[in-house]
Amino acid sequence: MTQGPLSGVRVLDLSRVLAGPWATQTLADLGAEVIKIERPGVGDDTRQWGPPFTTKADGSKGDAAYFLCANRGKKSVELDIASPEGAAAVRELARTCDVVVENFKTGGLRKYGLDYAGLSAVNPKLVYCSITGFGQDGRDAHRAGYDYMIQAMGGLMSITGQPDGAPGAEPMKVGVAVVDLFTGLYASNAIMAALLHARVSGEGQHIDIALFDVQAAMLANQAANWFVSGTVPTRMGNAHPNLAPYQPFPCSDGMVVIAVGNDGQYRALCLALGVESLGTDARFATNAQRVAHREELTPALSALTCKHSMKALMAMLEAAGVPCGPVNTIDQVFDEPQAVHRGLEVHQTRADLDGPVRTVASPIRMSKTPVAYDRAPPALGADTEEVLGGLKG
Template sequence: MTSHHPRSNGPLHGVKVLDLSRVLAGPWATQTLADMGAEVIKVERPDVGDDTRQWGPPFTTTKDGGRGDAAYFMCANRGKKSVELDMASPEGADTIRKLALECDVVVENFKVGGLKKYGLDYDSLSAINPRLVYCSITGFGQTGPDAHRAGYDYMIQAMGGLMSVTGQPDGAEGAEPMKVGVAVVDVFTGLYASNAILAALMHARATGEGQHIDIALFDVQAAVLANQATNWFVSGKVPTRMGNAHPNLSPYQPFPCSDGMIIIAVGNDSQFRKLCEALGQPELGTDERFAKNADRVANRELLIPILKTLTQVHTMTDLMQRLEDHGVPCGPINRIDQVFNEPQALHRALMVEQSRDDLSAPVKTVASPIRMSKTPVRYDRPPPALGADNHDVLSRLKD
């Protein structure tokens, strides 16, 4: 358990972000910017707030024993200021325009055209602040036959092909397309959005010219098909579900031990030979059926049963030590609680602990993986209570 205290100004110190987004993709992007030092003002619906404040259980507990915000909200809103504004009212929309005039970035994830009726769309806000970087996050983008459709992570995992390559293969027990256990499309979308925002900020600083960024969950999911998409481009063969096996590498999957399972991830021929040495069968490493990766992939149905016979006589601890001694990548299949108790996780301080005045216990979130030597990320604000910064932010607005 690690407690983080305020640090020196981050690399985005002086950048001001107006966050009109909710749920995960947009808030993930703006939390990344906040961690790097940007001032992020999160606009929320009065008395309701971001939808994810209610996405529980589990919920935090207030000091009087009541129900606090959902853990889901906490994961993506660290480092922000919360302001309650009703953009559907003329007064609320006018206040948001005043905030946008003072900001460098706006992030929103409303349906295409949804903010135009309030005068909060890109054209309206860029007219009063030409240097504004305005990032729109939607399911399908600002153009195209599906632009009007709402998009959620689960449906995009399905429509974007990820579920077709995730899960047990046809014919195996429990075979069906599977979603990933984390909303990875939203998270990847947030990361692509924050990258695009940083690039647009560099352009704006150099030219004084802002721009509209159009980020779509569907586009992101297609992009992160990565080698699976390119496998199809090159071969014409549509990738399928392979369970825990890898389409381009072998052996690269779980293997049984006498007391559980571990992952063995062989990435080249040298590592395969070292694996065979560690298992006491060095001749297997030069067998012409398995010596080259392409041969191992082609002959995996022969190879994997042989390796499983060799691994299952060892305990997890013994086998991982043998493999480590031979330089073969391997690791346990951890539960989430075990992840944060790994010595490496403790050393890298992967859990951030912060206090919030209204809650009975500290808020714990996962640390940013960004490590910068001169301008480290900062953790100087916990995920905010709804409307906690109304006075601080709104009292500074110019009439």
């Protein structure tokens, strides 16, 4: 069996909920051994974040679906790190690990001697990643951070949702915890970079990842728009601040997103819809003009797209080279022929559960060291004896 690119890397995962576990699941998918430390009898909070819940082989309630999404490929160890024995066990494990990931409040592990200073003293090569709401320093460093509040405080909700005056207008969160997910990805990237540095230099380091910082970075073109123009971006519904037409359009049986990225694609769109004159109209000749006149352009295009079914419209546009896609429900995503071809649904087994554990495949595709799915999200404490059995005491 081909070994993953991180085969031989050992990760001690002291994190819970989503941002930290998302980072460590990425490392596990790439071949790292990830040891997840969980509270005895309780485990990661997300084991209880349901419904829906899995069903155990005996018919009783199992883990929440939420837990399954971020804990594939890991070993679960029940350990009370607040006890002297538990803290000592973590220090012993840290001697043999390359990476520690934790998302306690800033300074929360210091009293147990499990902060960066404490663990790097026993393993100078250790890459230690702390994930918090606001970072290790500054006025807000002591505050807890949750995805929802960071989406609000970090500006994302101010640009998400219907514009003022439209039905249902209010700041809106995104449908998944995107700040946590982006934070997990930034953390895994930083960890792999730090591992390269440790391999060359022999020294570890402390990685400080803050949800608030990540949300600011995620503002991307919207932040750049404000930096350049001085105009504060606002909610625009499904419209794009820099492109037009670039939004969902109605069909007779649903909606299709049309994503025009240049003037040539716009003219091709108009030809496909049988309105070449709209493609040469001076008001819409360039993207900047289309953005300026979007209030006239959008209804004109909508009046044309609504005459077609989704399937017919997409066939027309794809033939013309115009990017488009259906507005799918979650079940429809995994029924897409491309999703089936790419194997986006992973089936694993766990002895205590009734039926397969279904998770979403990693999007990472590597030709020499492919992702492997060797372990289902673990039962609480399933690997406690294996991992702790060899430790002193």
